[in-house]
Amino acid sequence: MPAQPAAHAPIPPEVRRQAAAWLVELQSDGAGEQTRLDWQAWRAAHPDHERAWQRIEALGTKLQALQPGLAHAALASAGSPGRRRVVQGLAVALFAGGLAWAAQDRVPWRQWVADRRTGVGERATITLPDGTRVDLNSDSAVDIAFTDTERVLRLAAGEILVATAPDSHTPVRPFFVQTAEGRLQPLGTRFSVRQVARGESAVAVYEGAVRVQPRQGSALVLNAGQQASFTTARVNQPGAADEADTAWVQGMIVAQDMPLGDFIAELARHHPGWLGCAPSVADLKVTGTYPVDDTMKVLDMLTRTLPVQVRLRTRFWASVEPRGEDE
Known part of the structure; x- marks a missing residue:
């Protein structure tokens, strides 16, 4: 029998990867009794295997944060590059300790292992195997699964x-x-999709139509000129889609009487660091066309047209505040 490892000894990287692979495999539709028997045999084959799996079980409710990513991974073909990337990223998230879990909201592990991704302030255009064109905004990530x-x-x-x-x-x-x-x-169309926040997505249709199917709610078809947000339970009331909202493809934000708070929230998506807006000036109106590739230049432009100042505490922390007499 192999020697018993110390309880506090590091779990070998390959064992971590194997444990993550088993977690994905057990989530797949093809997981049956034989899969479970093979998994149990793997656990019994070496003490390191059992320690790795106990580590996963000890995470308890934290695993719920990984369920959407696990579902995506389980849909990928076994042995495919997409599944291998997910397994590797999952192994990091499962065994890297508290700091990795604390960072989940800022850098979700699903982004780390996506097929294509952009960093903050980056944009990209890709052409899929069928000729479909996809533009990625700042800090975005997609997986591609063609069968x-x-x-x-x-x-x-x-x-x-x-x-x-x-x-x-x-x-x-x-x-x-x-x-x-x-x-x-x-349905033969041009449209945008945005992960607005945890628990909500949004879609805007510019040509053709899009059928929106929440995970647990009723479907709704949006036609050209319509946009709506949706949750897992329902599609919210549609509104008018604005073509100006796609100006980010050309590296611009187009604003027409946009509240400053909303404008700063959009600009923050392209800013390398934290960027906020004081509530006391959030209702000021912004109009114009602004380049997102130089966010500090945009902030300087705002100080020339609005009664605001930009307070910099560090290179990566900025806040738009009322203009003070101590400038």
């Missing part, structure tokens, strides 16, 4: 603008965009 039966783009974080292309595959495969809250099926 013989469907084309799926999974939004892990941020915002994308999608212009679908006809599928040359036979038979023609439906195209879907999947978020944490539900699934969107475009």
